[in-house]
Amino acid sequence: MTRHPRRAAHDVVELELIRSLAAGLLPTSIMTVGFAVCGGLILWTEQDQLLALLMVGALIASAARIVAALRMPRKDEPATISLARARRLEWNFRLGHHAFAAMLGLFGLRTFQLDSAALHMLMTCLLIGYAAGVSATTALRPRIAIPSMLLALMPPMIAAIARMEAPYVAMGLMTMAFVVGGIQNMRIRHTRTKEEIALRITFGNIARKDSLTALPNRIALREWFHERGMTSGRTGLIAVHYLDLDGFKPVNDRFGHLFGDALLAAVGQRIVGATRETDLAARLGGDEFAVVQVGIGEVGDAEQLAQRLNAAISRPYQIDGRIVNIATSIGYVVVTPQQDRDLEQLLALADRALYASKRQGGGVTRYGGDTPEPARNIA
Numbered sequence: 001m002t003r004h005p006r007r008a009a010h011d012v013v014e015l016e017l018i019r020s021l022a023a024g025l026l027p028t029s030i031m032t033v034g035f036a037v038c039g040g041l042i043l044w045t046e047q048d049q050l051l052a053l054l055m056v057g058a059l060i061a062s063a064a065r066i067v068a069a070l071r072m073p074r075k076d077e078p079a080t081i082s083l084a085r086a087r088r089l090e091w092n093f094r095l096g097h098h099a100f101a102a103m104l105g106l107f108g109l110r111t112f113q114l115d116s117a118a119l120h121m122l123m124t125c126l127l128i129g130y131a132a133g134v135s136a137t138t139a140l141r142p143r144i145a146i147p148s149m150l151l152a153l154m155p156p157m158i159a160a161i162a163r164m165e166a167p168y169v170a171m172g173l174m175t176m177a178f179v180v181g182g183i184q185n186m187r188i189r190h191t192r193t194k195e196e197i198a199l200r201i202t203f204g205n206i207a208r209k210d211s212l213t214a215l216p217n218r219i220a221l222r223e224w225f226h227e228r229g230m231t232s233g234r235t236g237l238i239a240v241h242y243l244d245l246d247g248f249k250p251v252n253d254r255f256g257h258l259f260g261d262a263l264l265a266a267v268g269q270r271i272v273g274a275t276r277e278t279d280l281a282a283r284l285g286g287d288e289f290a291v292v293q294v295g296i297g298e299v300g301d302a303e304q305l306a307q308r309l310n311a312a313i314s315r316p317y318q319i320d321g322r323i324v325n326i327a328t329s330i331g332y333v334v335v336t337p338q339q340d341r342d343l344e345q346l347l348a349l350a351d352r353a354l355y356a357s358k359r360q361g362g363g364v365t366r367y368g369g370d371t372p373e374p375a376r377n378i379a
Contacts, residue, residue, distance in 0.1 A: 011083045013197045017140050017190075018073065018086045021093055024137035025069040031133055032062040035104065038126045042111055042119050051110055058103035065096035094144045101151035104130060108156030112163070120160075124171070127153055131182070139186045140193050146183050153179055210283040212261055213268030221282035221290060225343045228280075228294045236295035239302035240343070241332040242350035243271070243309065245287035246362050251324050262319050263326070270312040275305065290347060299334050299366075306330050306364040329357035333367040 039055045071089055073081045104127070111123040130152055138145040153175060161172035208220035216224065245267065252260030264287065271281045271289055281291045291309065293302060313328040331353025333346055353367035 022072040061099035068093040101148040105155040112159035240346040
């Protein structure tokens with residue numbers, strides 16, 4: 001079942017925001033090293049058993065953060081990962097971040113309970129660095145960033161205020177105020193980024209959609225083929241169908257362009273109705289259309305689709321109270337995973353088969369090597 005357009009757009013936005021977490025790998029690694037150095041220095045100075053346990057827990061959690069960051073989908077990778085899988089990866093990422101934040105917060109709390117201004121200063125630097133890293137790398141996912149900042153900063157600042165010394169009280173209150181301001185800033189940034197991504201997707205869809213039939217245009221077809229043809233096409237055959245309407249021009253000239261536009265839109269709907277959800281139909285321009293199949297099991301699957309398309313388009317149309325008939329000529333080419341997959345070349349071959357169909361008076365023709373061969377002659 002096709003998803004509602006708004007829901008589909010929401011899923012794309014969500015996936016883009018999840019992909020932003022992959023940028024946290026380097027800051028996470030730096031923070032892990034920084035915590036190991038600073039925490040080790042604090043532990044070496046105080047020889048506190050509780051600090052030792054918290055440090056071990058924090059390092060384990062930070063290692064889990066790094067593994068989770070390595071597994072996150074990246075922006076430069078093909079968008080083949082499903083939203084459900086991306087959310088599972090994000091869940092693991094979130095668990096690691098929250099666990100580390102909790103360990104860091106308890107480590108800081110215990111440090112501020114010790115009587116060493118130098119260690120307090122070192123711990124404060126570590127906490128500021130952590131907060132900056134969270135703000136820079138996970139701000140677009142507030143459900144990760146906000147709890148992480150609260151878990152890491154609130155316990156140490158409460159311990160600082162509890163010392164009841166003016167500088168510590170001032171530092172604790174100021175830090176809490178900064179956290180509140182940072183949370184508000186992250187919410188605003190998250191909302192604005194979602195809106196920007198949604199607008200980019202909307203304008204991108206408009207630029208890639210045929211305004212008359214609402215089918216993808218040639219640009220969208222090329223992008224889809226580049227993505228799918230290099231992935232799912234590896235496990236099966238690829239078929240490219242080129243369609244041209246027979247008898248459309250006389251109908252368009254007789255009844256007018258508005259009638260012709262309505263007829264083209266109806267043809268587009270029938271083409272979509274004859275294809276699978278895994279296929280893509282596009283309008284190339286004028287009365288020419290293309291359909292691409294990837295991952296099909298045998299040549300016969302392509303021939304069956306071509307025949308379905310031929311039959312669907314050839315049925316009578318009732319538009320504005322008039323009944324009209326048109327037909328179609330179809331040429332298609334089938335290639336294996338080992339053969340050339342350039343879309344323009346495949347369209348050119350399918351177009352050669354299309355013109356062979358037109359010379360025969362219509363119907364379906366498969367391109368078979370150097371010379372096109374009629375589909376009816378292929379077993």
